[in-house]
Amino acid sequence: MTRNGLRTEGQLFRWLFIASPFFLSGCxxxxxxxxxxxxxxxxxxxxxxxxxxxxxxxxxRIWDICVDELRRRGRIKxxxxxxxxxxxMIQKADVVVTMGNLTPSAVRVVIRxxxxxxxxxxxxxxxxxDIARRAGEEGxxxxxxxx
Numbered sequence: 574m575t576r577n578g579l580r581t582e583g584q585l586f587r588w589l590f591i592a593s594p595f596f597l598s599g600c601x602x603x604x605x606x607x608x609x610x611x612x613x614x615x616x617x618x619x620x621x622x623x624x625x626x627x628x629x630x631x632x633x634r635i636w637d638i639c640v641d642e643l644r645r646r647g648r649i650k651x652x653x654x655x656x657x658x659x660x661x662m663i664q665k666a667d668v669v670v671t672m673g674n675l676t677p678s679a680v681r682v683v684i685r686x687x688x689x690x691x692x693x694x695x696x697x698x699x700x701x702x703d704i705a706r707r708a709g710e711e712g713x714x715x716x717x718x719x720x
Contacts, residue, residue, distance in 0.1 A: 617705075622692040623685045624701040627675060628708045632657070635680045635708065639670050642703045666693040668700065 616627035628635055639659055643649055647663035659670040666688040675681050682704060686696035 617701075619694070619698070622687070622694075623683050624694065624697045626682045626684075626701050626705055628680050628682060628705065629678065630680060630708050630711070631678055632672060632674050632680045634711070635672060635682060635704070638704055638707045638711075639672065639682065642700060642707065643668065643670065646700060646703070663696050663700065664688075664693075666696045668696065670700070 616625070618625040636654060636657070640649065640652070643659055643661045643663070647661050647668065649659060649661045651658075651660040653659075657672040659668075661668045661670070663686065666686045669685045670682065672680050672682045682701070684697040684701050684704075686693040686700070688696075
């Protein structure tokens with residue numbers, strides 16, 4: 574049966590399923606797509622309680638960027654450079670940044686933010702975007718190749 578131009582209710586649900594990522598996504602995917610062309614972001618993933626960003630820079634440089642951005646947005650409670658872990662506080666949310674090498678020139682950064690024991694993905698996403706933005710700007714300045 575045709576109802577308001579839609580043939581079936583199944584077609585409506587299929588259309589909503591396909592279109593929902595566009596309605597639910599924010600500016601982050603667009604920003605990360607532009608950073609990826611600069612050679613900074615190799616991957617970006619969102620889970621229930623963390624943001625994961627893969628960056629095309631050495632671990633030492635990403636560590637410095639993470640420390641600077643965490644200090645700029647809040648405060649650092651604990652640094653463990655050898656273990657690749659930063660603990661901090663941003664907007665009353667406990668933030669944990671961990672990083673590990675994917676390759677000698679690429680790093681995976683995982684950011685978790687919790688407020689009152691609940692995930693606070695807004696804080697984690699803003700920090701991840703700031704870190705990716707800084708890595709992208711430095712990638713452009715150093716002339717790293719685009720993906």
